[in-house]
Amino acid sequence: MKVGVIGLGAMGFGAAVNLLKAGHDVVGVEPREAGREAFAKEGGKAVASVSDLPGDREAVIVFVVNAAQAEAVLFGEGGIAPRLAKGAVVLLCSTVAPGAAVAIAKRLGGHGVLMLDSPVSGGVKGATEGSMTVMASGPDAAFAAARPVLDAIARRVWELGAEPGAGSTVKMVNQLLAGVHLAAMGEAFALGVRAGADPQVLYDVISESAGSSWMMKDRGPRLLAGDDAPRSAINIFVKDLGIVLDQARALTFPLPLSAAAHQVFLGVAAGGGGDKDDAFAIRFWQKLAGIPVPGDKKD
Secondary structure (H helix, E strand, C coil), rough: CEEECCCCCCHHHHHHHHHCCCCEEEEEECCHHHHCCCCCCCCCEECCCCCHHCCCCCEEEECCHHHHHHHHHHHHCCCCCCCCCCCHHHHCCCCCCHHHHHHHHHHHHCCCEEECCCCCECHHHHHCCEEEEEEECCCHHHHHHHHHHHHHEEEEEEEECCCCHHHHHHHHHHHHHHHHHHHHHHHHHHHHHHHHCCCCHHHHCCCCCCCCCCHHHHHHHHHHCCCCCCEEEEHHHHHHHHHHHHHHHHHHCCCCHHHHHHHHHHHHHHHCCCEEEHHHHHHHHHHHHHCCCCCCCCC
């Protein structure tokens, strides 16, 4: 199958490599030269701009940061949507507001192109192993067209209905929980450090206790090692929890925990840490209280 992957970042790169391994003809789009070179080493081909992506793609996966970027690569100058053949399918894997997914699907339909609202979860590990979870919604024809792609990149595909927006709604709820869990982990570790507990001991005990979470087990080791190279950056949760809160506002629905967590990520970003790994929400408390962060090098 001829597949385009727009965005060879943390998630898109792993998906593109697994598509290659499954025997698909894959062309990636990545403005960073280092990303294109890394994909070439895996045997793939990558171009710097979506305008250079061939229009013969039967499926296009979009792994960009937000809805504005998705609209740009699909419908902007040199965008791929008008160049795709009727019946091609776009898998919108970016986290966007449900309303944005509906609007993008409608615009694609005007070009005779199918869309699967298909945000993903599983992190870099899941993308690399081809074991991501996909929260997908769209018409039966979109599922059928996208099936070879889904089989290559995902362990579990949740089919959430025929209407775009349903997948993004479920992902939104997932991000609410993920963001709150990360902020809570940062708060808990900060309290423990201030009280004199050893961070490694805290992790060892709590990760096997009732206070643990998937996010703690996945992000905790990176925090302890001081490894803040971004797999998923703080700024992603500034955006994603913003989507959560905007949707809640539109529904006149209170989300006090989400709002508090959003302020934590905003605080870290305001202090210059927005491009660091999201395991480091603890830097909010570091700025406030001057506590040492686990893994930081001592002078």
